[in-house]
Amino acid sequence: MLMPMAEGNGSEREFGGQMPRKDTSDAEAFNRWYIAAIRRSKLADYFEPVGGTMVIRPYGFSLWENMQAALDRRFKATGHSNAYFPLFVPESFLRREAEHVEGFAPEVAWVTQAGGEPLAERLAIRPTSETIFGHFYSQWIQSWRDLPMLINQWANVVRWEKRTVFFLRTTEFLWQEGHTAHRTYEEAQDETLRMLDVYADFAETELALPVVRGEKSASERFPGADATYAIEALMPDGKALQSGTSHNLGQNFARAFDIDFLDQDGERKLCWTTSWGMSTRILGGMLMEHGDDSGLVLPPRVAPTQLVIVPIPARSPEDQATVDGVVGRLVRELGDAGLRVQADCTDNRPGWKFNEWELKGAPLRMEVGPRDVAADQVTLVRRDSRAKEQVPLDGVSRRTGELLDTVQASIFDRARAFLDANTHDVEDYATFQEVMQTQRGFLRAYWCGSSACERRIKEETRATIRVVPFDADADGPGRCICDDAPATQRVLFAQSY
Amino acid sequence: MLMPMAEGNGSEREFGGQMPRKDTSDAEAFNRWYIAAIRRSKLADYFEPVGGTMVIRPYGFSLWENMQAALDRRFKATGHSNAYFPLFVPESFLRREAEHVEGFAPEVAWVTQAGGEPLAERLAIRPTSETIFGHFYSQWIQSWRDLPMLINQWANVVRWEKRTVFFLRTTEFLWQEGHTAHRTYEEAQDETLRMLDVYADFAETELALPVVRGEKSASERFPGADATYAIEALMPDGKALQSGTSHNLGQNFARAFDIDFLDQDGERKLCWTTSWGMSTRILGGMLMEHGDDSGLVLPPRVAPTQLVIVPIPARSPEDQATVDGVVGRLVRELGDAGLRVQADCTDNRPGWKFNEWELKGAPLRMEVGPRDVAADQVTLVRRDSRAKEQVPLDGVSRRTGELLDTVQASIFDRARAFLDANTHDVEDYATFQEVMQTQRGFLRAYWCGSSACERRIKEETRATIRVVPFDADADGPGRCICDDAPATQRVLFAQSY
Numbered sequence A, B: 001m002l003m004p005m006a007e008g009n010g011s012e013r014e015f016g017g018q019m020p021r022k023d024t025s026d027a028e029a030f031n032r033w034y035i036a037a038i039r040r041s042k043l044a045d046y047f048e049p050v051g052g053t054m055v056i057r058p059y060g061f062s063l064w065e066n067m068q069a070a071l072d073r074r075f076k077a078t079g080h081s082n083a084y085f086p087l088f089v090p091e092s093f094l095r096r097e098a099e100h101v102e103g104f105a106p107e108v109a110w111v112t113q114a115g116g117e118p119l120a121e122r123l124a125i126r127p128t129s130e131t132i133f134g135h136f137y138s139q140w141i142q143s144w145r146d147l148p149m150l151i152n153q154w155a156n157v158v159r160w161e162k163r164t165v166f167f168l169r170t171t172e173f174l175w176q177e178g179h180t181a182h183r184t185y186e187e188a189q190d191e192t193l194r195m196l197d198v199y200a201d202f203a204e205t206e207l208a209l210p211v212v213r214g215e216k217s218a219s220e221r222f223p224g225a226d227a228t229y230a231i232e233a234l235m236p237d238g239k240a241l242q243s244g245t246s247h248n249l250g251q252n253f254a255r256a257f258d259i260d261f262l263d264q265d266g267e268r269k270l271c272w273t274t275s276w277g278m279s280t281r282i283l284g285g286m287l288m289e290h291g292d293d294s295g296l297v298l299p300p301r302v303a304p305t306q307l308v309i310v311p312i313p314a315r316s317p318e319d320q321a322t323v324d325g326v327v328g329r330l331v332r333e334l335g336d337a338g339l340r341v342q343a344d345c346t347d348n349r350p351g352w353k354f355n356e357w358e359l360k361g362a363p364l365r366m367e368v369g370p371r372d373v374a375a376d377q378v379t380l381v382r383r384d385s386r387a388k389e390q391v392p393l394d395g396v397s398r399r400t401g402e403l404l405d406t407v408q409a410s411i412f413d414r415a416r417a418f419l420d421a422n423t424h425d426v427e428d429y430a431t432f433q434e435v436m437q438t439q440r441g442f443l444r445a446y447w448c449g450s451s452a453c454e455r456r457i458k459e460e461t462r463a464t465i466r467v468v469p470f471d472a473d474a475d476g477p478g479r480c481i482c483d484d485a486p487a488t489q490r491v492l493f494a495q496s497y
Helices: A027-040 A058-077 A091-095 A098-107 A130-140 A185-206 A252-257 A281-290 A317-336 A350-360 A370-374 A396-421 A429-437 A451-461 B027-040 B058-077 B098-107 B130-140 B185-205 B252-257 B281-290 B317-336 B350-360 B370-374 B396-421 B429-437 B451-461
Strands: A044-046 A054-056 A088-090 A109-114 A117-125 A149-158 A172-182 A211-215 A227-234 A240-248 A260-262 A268-270 A272-279 A307-311 A341-343 A364-368 A377-382 A388-392 A423-425 A442-447 A464-469 A489-494 B044-046 B054-056 B088-090 B109-114 B117-125 B149-158 B172-182 B211-215 B227-234 B240-248 B260-262 B268-270 B272-279 B307-311 B341-343 B364-368 B377-382 B388-392 B423-425 B442-447 B464-469 B489-494
Touching: A027 A044, A027 A281, A054 A058, A058 A149, A058 A172, A058 A185, A058 A281, A088 A091, A091 A098, A091 A117, A091 A130, A098 A252, A109 B117, A117 B109, A130 A149, A130 A172, A130 A252, A130 A272, A149 B149, A172 A185, A185 A211, A185 A227, A185 A240, A185 A272, A211 A489, A227 A281, A227 A396, A227 A464, A227 A489, A240 A281, A252 A272, A272 A281, A281 A396, A307 A317, A307 A350, A317 A341, A317 A364, A317 A370, A317 A396, A350 A364, A364 A370, A364 A396, A370 A377, A377 A396, A388 A396, A396 A423, A429 A442, A429 A451, A442 A464, A451 A464, B027 B044, B027 B281, B054 B058, B058 B149, B058 B172, B058 B185, B058 B281, B098 B252, B130 B149, B130 B172, B130 B252, B130 B272, B172 B185, B185 B211, B185 B227, B185 B240, B185 B272, B211 B489, B227 B281, B227 B396, B227 B464, B227 B489, B240 B281, B252 B272, B272 B281, B281 B396, B307 B317, B307 B350, B317 B341, B317 B364, B317 B370, B317 B396, B350 B364, B364 B370, B364 B396, B370 B377, B377 B396, B388 B396, B396 B423, B429 B442, B429 B451, B442 B464, B451 B464
Parallel strands: A307 A341, A307 A364, A423 A442, B307 B341, B307 B364, B423 B442
Antiparallel strands: A044 A054, A088 A117, A109 A117, A109 B109, A149 A172, A172 A272, A211 A227, A211 A464, A227 A240, A240 A272, A260 A268, A364 A377, A377 A388, A442 A489, A464 A489, B044 B054, B088 B117, B109 B117, B149 B172, B172 B272, B211 B227, B211 B464, B227 B240, B240 B272, B260 B268, B364 B377, B377 B388, B442 B489, B464 B489
């Protein structure tokens, strides 16, 4: 399509001057870069009148729609259906699972008046929906024939936050939450790990965001879960970002909400349930990971505009008409080939457009000028490496597709190399402390399993156990990094967002 | 795909016995049918703990997803982009447009506590988002180059309701709301009518729901609008259902929120804005319109399952294997042809499955039995007419596609004929009153334009002006049905949901 007007042409005057550099060694500078990249690219804005909330603008929402589609496809391929559950959670529902209410009550926004009257019972704006799903599952599940029940919803949720960071931490955010009920513990556990793998595959394949996976320690468990698993990405400043979680809820919610079923053997049994969620948070992580001094670098698989075509002005009206004709044809041809392509035909200078689309992170730019057209070729420029090449008009859509794949693979490899280079085995606490004060990263260290050590490490280094990897005992027994007690597993520590 | 387990196999015991008849002459009986059809088909359930709210179950949500996709396609084709705006509206925002706050304040749900503390200012859960869009548009729009700004959002909204009817009237509902800003009145008016036409086309083409369109009278205008337009459908009980509205907001919200721009002539001017919305309400209207004594009848273009394949049991294992093989092949072949097909391979009896899928409204059923297979054919049964035909296996996907088109056209024609048969010109008030007490329907009657007459008619007949049609003055001058005063237009009256 031609330049859409939905968001206007960008005359917002507040954004003068250069993008701040992406200086990941300085927290404040890095934050400045992040906020500037998001605001200038018109991805999102804060909503100051309600602290902690934000608007996702069309460019950002289009990105989220592409991410949603890629994730939703995976949910459906693994047998899940979407539904929509109520926004309001009665206070009494939250209270039915003791750990759950303790974990969430401090963050809840409460509706206390409605329709001109005070309410008899406060209603929570859902911070998560285990209790609502539990209520309905207890009605919908009668016999083993109804199992497994595999439902997901895409929804807004609210958790009152003191700090606000675009996408990473906001009071209201968009997410999906899957809730499933099973006949046996084993089935529930399989589901929990299956969805963790779906998240990891989505992050790595679609967002070019390498992740580590594993189980959370008891202190980081979801309130009400028997076990919580997570994928964690490593941001360029060496901090971890929890990017998706999957919980085995055991029979805790089944007990609290009477989710039972008549089994084949004629006995009534409690179900085993799971839940798993991924939010707009991972969108923020993806932006932090790939961007550079010029702005965003979006992974081709989810970029709203994979390729921007910039016509280069010609001197004569005849040459201009030829260029415009070729641009129009290319938009159609590349669009028909399934690419998300856009021609920027505004009256700005080409240099301005180059900057603008680098800021917005379009993975490829195609320049079409009179000399290109005369030579039956166009110029393609990669956003990630700035590599330029001339491509014959004949076969341009094949080559464009190849280059998009190349960009996707390259930014993943770069992020993977960074993660690998910043994951270290650490054997002594002095080194651990030093690394956490300097370049940070993931530290693989022995841990005795005591929450006292976990707490002390957090207090002294701000590092927490991000996950206990599935191969945590592969190195055999060792000594706890903190208290030197015997330890059987190496766990992954990092500071985190 | 084979029978998905997402919603279980349906052993919910509460739904014994026959579906209630769809008796549209008795309001209570009709309501019983509607509720039974929705609950038994597992489309939705009420959430009793919070009066007025409901859950949309996977089968219902899949239907909504198909509707969303069809509507979203039309929004994008007319140049709109999606975004996501905050859920919370500060009370002061609502108060900035006087009519707006007066119209919505009584229905608002208020958040007064959050994060463990009372809030300094109450936050409304959005009942609609003109004020929030206004706030951001005033920041994003600087010059004529930024116009038009054409943004839509898909979101949940809350309006506290006393009565509850699945989809038609609920406290929380899902909808889309488009909000646009323009340089001139004319452009805003064009947009307002363009989106009304988009709604009408969507209702008629996708949902097989014929509608009338026109302008609302002043008393039925959106709070804060200069003009409100609507599409109205006629339900089988002769009551109208407002199914989508489009508002020309003039400069009211632009004034309240300082949405101005620097025009080409160097002057700062206020924008002209519009908004338009369609909700899950129209889903309810579609169900009411097409269903029959056996349950739902879903339009093929949006039905989650367009075709259900029911294997007929064979006597020998060999024949059974042959039948199963053919069923599997058909699921693949028809799926590859782009049809939404599902084989019901549960161990229920075929007769039970026929009933179940009639209840769920699948437009076509395909029976595949040993005798069919031996004759290289299958049996296709239309949901709407129950017409049966044998179709050769060779060319079955072409014939299935044709029959789906036929069902879509037939249910539309039937609804169109009903609407036409129940739209009457009425010249005297006695007849008007009598019709409103009996079969109801749309009554085209002269109206002098006074709100006193409008009020009296409503009090005495429960009929309101649904729309002033665009050709309201086509019949020339006449006399008001109510007070016999000179009148220039025939308007459309009906009782309504």
